Structures are given as C-alpha cells and as structure tokens.
Amino acid sequence: MSYLKPLFRHPKLPKNKLGYTQKEYEGSLSTLCAGCGHDSISAAIVQACFEMSVEPHKVAKISGIGCSSKTPTYFLGNSHGFNSVHGRMPSVATGASMANKDMVYFGVSGDGDSASIGMGQFVHVIRRNLNMVYIVMNNGCYGLTKGQDSATADQGSRSKAGSVNPFQAIDLASLAIELGATFVAQSFSGDKQQLVPLIKAAMHHKGFAFLNVISPCVTFNNNPGSTKSYDYVREHIEATSTLDFVPEMPEIKTNYEKGKSTRVAMHDGTLIQLNKLATDWNPEDRVSVANALQHARTKNEILTGLLYVNTEWKDLHGTLSTCSTPLNKLKEDKLCPGTEALKEINAGYR
C-alpha cells in the first residue's frame, strides 16, 4: 500500500473553476507497493484534471490487466472506469469512443499490456488515430506476477534476481512515431513538473495522444543494473524541452528566443509552448523526432518531453464522418428507417 489518505479535508482547500477541490478528482486508496511510480502518475492525472477543471464524469478511464491497469481505481473516483482484459484496452476504448464522442478517454496500460499481449491493439489504435490519451506506465517488468522481464526491458538490463535480459527492447515511443501517432510524449513518473503539463496537452489533443512514462517498479526492478530504476533513469534522462500548456490564452506574454521556442496550436484553440533544449529537433517533423530518439538511444539517454505532435490528421470520428450528436444519444426516430422504408426494401426482394 502506497499511502493512507486522510479523510479530513481542510475547508479552505483551493477550488477550481467548477468549484471542486482536488478531492473530487481522487480515487480510492492505492493497493500498489509503497513508492510505486504508478501512484505518482495517478497523482499527476488528478492534478492535471483538477487544474484544467475537467468535469470528472465526462472522463472515462479504461485499462487492461496488470499493476498499471489497476490505477484507474486510484484516480477520478467520480468517473466511470473499465478494467477490461489483458492487452485489449484499446479496443474497448475504441468502442466506447464511438458510442460517445463528447467524453475524454483515458487509456491506462503497462509495458506487458501494450508491448506484448496487446501489441496488435496498440498498433491499430494508433493507426486509427482514436481521440484518447494513452498512458503506458512503463517499468520494464511484470510486477503483478513478480518481476519477469517485459518486452520493454533493455537488453543487458539486470533483474533483481541477477539474470541479464538477452533480448532487444521494444521502444514504444519510437514505434508510436513510426506508426503515425499524432501526439507522442515521454516522461518519468518522478518528474511531475514535466508530466502534468504533458497530460494536459494530451487531453487537448484531438487524436491519439501517447505518453510513455518510465515508472520504476520499486519491488522488482529498482536494483543496480536495471535500466528502469529510479537512480538509472535520473542519471540518463535528457529532456527535449520544457513545456507549458497554455489553455485558452489568446496572447502569450512570455518572451522566447526565436529558434529556441515553438508553439503548437491545438484543435480547441489552446496552445502548447515548447522551449526547446535539443537543437536539431522539430516536434512537428516525424523524421527529426525519429532521428533524435535513435541518437539518444545510442547514447543510452532517455529523451523526455513532447516528442512529436501533428494536429492535421483526422481522428477516427472525423474519418468515419460520424454525426455531431453522440451515437449513444440517438433514438428510434434517427435510427430506425421505419415501416414505409421496409415496404420498399421488401419490394426490392420480390
């Protein structure tokens, strides 16, 4: 168990635009191990939703199976959640999104759930550019079955029991970019300052927003020799940018040096301002991003920040030209062609 939540709340807790305190965005008590990176990510989601004044019931949380997939119980307690089956979260999220386009969909998955059993669905949900936030809480191991290597464990990484992983790692961020994901970010569960604005920006992205968050497993993969331990990640992290998410701001007052900063306008009029740290990198150019990731890998660096964003491509609803009313709100009058039409149809088969 991570921590205990006091029931008492100070009456003067800050409230957001909707009049909710952060409490309205929390979930039940986490049953993950104390110090688990996943709890930090849950907390970042809570903070992002609170600060953005998202109506909690307009969010749906969907997950697969594993430690990461348990977390939707631990945030946004006033939202519907669906802990589905292993590796199949993307399909459930796809169906849910088709039913109601007016909600925010949080998909939570892990490295086992996405990079192994759910690889097929991960790949195809990207292809369709489903409008959702897809977070992989990536710890390089199967925590819930006691620490086996996962497909994102780096080659040569040492497990707690001392064995060395002989296989190449699947790099989910590179893969997502290769597949045409329209928003790809990478972060570290221990870096809330970076993670919170990334989650906010992801929620505003109309399309598939992928966040690969390195999230150390304190129990099974935090040992010397592991490349997903807190110590290793802190030493090898390399930020591409610092990022500000600027909701509904017509004018940006902060000064930025040309060539070092870039702004990306989202569909809903919000802006992302990126202060670039890597020089030869352009977040709207897939080739540049793919190169930056490859270079970082050769140097054993973990590149974080918003890596790539594309606001041009249609999301799945756009591709399918679905009507503006959510499909789950349509009634008989809009769905059933009626008896007269059926008479004509019958006549066509005579």
Add this chain to the structure above:
Amino acid sequence: MTKAVNDFIIRFANVNGTGSASANYLFAKAIFRMGIPVTPKNIFPSNIQGLPTWYEVRVSEKGYLGRREGIDILVSVNPQSMAQDVKSVKPGGYFMYDSTKKLPAPYFREDIHYLGVPMMEMSNEAFSDPRKRQLLKNIIYVGALAKLLNMDYSEIEKLVGEQFEGKQQLIDANIQALKLGMDYVEANFQYPLNFHLERRNLIKDKILVDGNTACGLGAVYGGATVMAWYPITPSTSVAEAFEHYCEEYRTDPETGEKRFAIIQAEDELAAMGMVIGANWNGARGFTATSGPGVSLMNEFLGLAYFAEVPAVLVDVQRTGPSTGMPTRTQQSDILLAAYASHGDTKHVLLFPATPHECFEMTAESFDLAERLQTPIMVMTDLDLGMNDHISEPFHWDQKRKYDRGKVLNAEELEHIGRFGRYLDVDGDGIPYRTYPGTHPTKGSFFTRGTSRDEYAAYTEDGAAYKRNMDRLMLKWETAKKIVPKAHLYQKENKSEVGILFYGTSTFSAEEAKDIMEYNEIMVDAIRIKAFPFGEEVVQFIHSHSTVFVIEQNRDAQLRSMMIMELDTNPAKLIPILNYDGMPITADAIKNQILKHLNLENTQHHELSKTAL
C-alpha cells in the same frame, strides 16, 4: 416417362469466378417470379477464381425449401468436374453440356439424356470482347433452359432490364444471348422436357433474400450504431448489408454525416472489444463472425457475461473444427457459443430459421442484450446466411420502441440513495446500470472482470463472489421467460414420438415429417428458437417417450445441452445428424428415424403401442 411439373432439381456446374453466379441467379429468380417455390443453393469453394463451383436449384410446388438429394438436370460448363457431374445425374435425368467440344466417350451413360448446346461457339460468334464471351455464354444456357423448361420469357427479360437498368448495351447483349440459347433449342430439341415449369401463384407477398442481408438490415432497424467486425466467410455480408442500409437510411443527405460507425477491426478479439466498449457506453454495438471468430472472442464473451455488459454477436456458422470447410455449412458452434469462455458461463442464443427471423431476431437481440445486460448470440449458418431463401416479408411495427433495459438517468440517481451497480433491486437478477457521463457525483462505478460486491467494489470475499454468481443464475432464469418461445407444431400431442430441431434443419425436418405422415407415421414436432430452453421445451420432452433431436453437427451438440440443462433421460433423446458440410435433407432425416424405430421395434415391444 413421368412428368414432373414444378418439382425437380437442377444443378449448374461452373468454374469459380466466371460470372456464372448472376446467370444462375437470373434463372432462379425468374422461377420465383413465376410464382413457384424455389430454393437456390450455392456450393462454392474457398477460392476466388478457378476451382469448381455448383449452384443447385430445387423447384418445389409443395413449397419444400430444404435440400433434396438427386439431380434431375445438370448443366455442365466446367470440364474439371465433368466426370463427377455426369455420375451425379439421376437415371432418366438430363445432362446439358457445352458441345463446342465433343463430349469424351467415357462420359456417356445409357440411362440419362444428353443435351449438347454449343455455348462457347455461339458466344464467340456473337460477341467479340473476350470477357463478354465468357459472361454471355452463361446467359446462353439460361436461354436454352427457358425453352426446355417452359419458363416465362417475359419474366427473364424483365429481370435483365432491372439488373442492367440504364445500360442499354448490356441489356441488348443479354437479350441476344438469351435468344441464341432459345433458338438453338427450338431448332434442335423437343421441348419442353418432362421436367418443366408452369406458372403458379404460390409466392404471394413472400420475398427472396439471404439471411445475412436480413441480419444486417435487422441491426439497422434494431438501432445498432456501432459495428466492429473482422472479415470471415460466411459472415462478411452481414457487415456489408449493415453498411449498405446505413449508408442509405442513416446518412444525412445534406451534410454527409453518419449516424453509425463501422470499424473493420484488426482481428476478432478487437472486434468484440469494440462491441463491448460501445455497449458499455450506451450505444448498441454488434459484430458478425463465424466459428473461428467466436473461438477468439471467448475471452471477451466471458468478460461481458461477468461484468454484465450487453453485446450482440451474429454467428454465421460454417464447418469446423479449426479452419474446417470454410465454405460449407454446419450447426456446430452451438456448444462453444452457449458456454463460451472459462469459468461458469452461460450465454443466450437465438436460432433463426428464415431470413424473416434473421431480421426479427437480430433486431430483438439488442433489446434482449440490454434487458439482460449480457451477450446475445444469433446463431445462423452459411446455408441460411449466404443462400437466397423464400421468406415471409420483413415486418416492423411503426410504434415499436427499443427496450433499453434498466438504465438510471441523472434525475433517478438523485432520488435512489446509494447506487449499487450489482444490487438486485427487483428480484429478477438484473441490476441497474448507468452510462458514463450521466451525473457529476453519482452513479459512477468501476466495471471489471474481477470479482466485486453489490456496489462494484473489488472483493475477494468468497461470500460476495458466490452471491454474485447466484444472482447471475437468477438472471438466467429470467432469461428463460423472455427469450423467444419454441414453436409447437401441434396443439395436443398425437404421438409418443417427437422430433425437435432448430435453425436451417427446419425445412428438411418439416418435409421429413410430411413424408412420414404420408406413410402414416405420425410424429409431433417442436422447433427451438432460443437457449436457455423454456418450459414448453421441458414439457415436450417429458411428454414424449422418444425425441429425435435433428441437427447438423457430429456431436449432437443441442442434445448435449438438453441433457445438461434439463432434467431428462439421455436415452430418450435420439440424435439425428448430418455433418458432411451440405445442408441436411428430408430423406436423411426420415431414413435415420425409420432405421431407429425399426431397431427399437425388434428390441422393445412396448413401442408398438404408439401411433407408429
């Protein structure tokens, strides 16, 4: 020579991918338009082009729609299968062939008639385009048959006009080909043959359509908005029909906006996941697949059962196991579907027998799925799904409303106190649910495949788990009362022997019953329309000493389910089976039943007390 008016079987032997399907359909549809009951069946290979394919048309004045053994007329346009085709003709029957090439001597039989028509030669002379020559060769044999069988030429002409509306050149070419065939017969043969047609008025307002089209249309009428599917024979045309009718009736003519979403998924697992996600979020979603797809969907079916999410699956069954015979029919997914997924699970199945029922049951399945909050599987098959059948027309009551089941809205949530997603408030085992996004602070819950208590909180408490499993059984009892009732063929029992059947075994079972009655062997009959079995099924079995269970699989799957689910003696349920991939015939049913009864007579004297 005996005359057979409106009662014969004609089989066309073609090469797959040569355009024969539309010519053969033209032939069958013209008979339908002459008011005569007709059943065409496509017997096709798992191949796109090149392998043998057959099209069998049964004409039956008495209206029997099942398959019958024995071919009276064979139209041979495929040299590959000619040896076997010649053998398949009944003594006294006809073998029509393309006499452009001389028929090899071994293919001559003393006991059948030969009708050589130089189809290719005539087509080559009349048409220059190679593709047209190929296609119109098929129309030439339709023309020849029109004369030989006394078909109403005006009906054929009309159909050609409808098919190629607006394309006068094609109409002219087809008419020319038809006339070539007709003229050749007039000049060379005596006509009509002893097998021939006479106009009747037996069709009334019935329609000729395949079951998959009916399922797709039923889903449109039933209010499905999300369809996720993965291509698989023989179910693909369900998705195509759904899309076709959605495009026509659910697309805004001005904006082009669509009131539906169709996704071709990456596999059947994802297809079912999407269906569950959509239904969880308050839309009516469905998928269509066949046995191999149902195998893959087992995981999600278990989730939907346990987490109580509505879902609709149309299973167009084909011959299993594994890849089996993908283009042949069977009723062999019944057990798999009924108990799909690990753990204690049971699923509601519907068994349509006609396109009319495919339409009606698919539409109804959405009501049942939402009422019962569980997957509903519509168990059709390749024979029903992909072949045209004469059927009652589709029917829809304009006043009909969808039954969306027990769903709480925001206002109701304000007034009910604590919401328990899995709380049995009404005592029928069906709890209340909420859609995501209903209320800012009330009614949210966590859906999961793990055990939970009445308030949807995760629990490993054995007592809570058991309460939940018992409630699911109570819900199953509720299902028995609301699924379609079995059809009884008699008001009161007339015999101690009964026959029981479902789905596409119906046509041949009814015909077998008639044949037996003609021979003064009386049997009672019941047609199952759903699983779980209702009280009327229990009564039927209990009130007969022997019940023949007719089905199209090796393991007598429905019989097994009856033994498992009903308090009945297995010895009284006698399996009558057919599992060669072809639709079951009345003769096969009758012969198996008679064989069994004779055996019984020699062993058990008490059976002589029955009406038999």
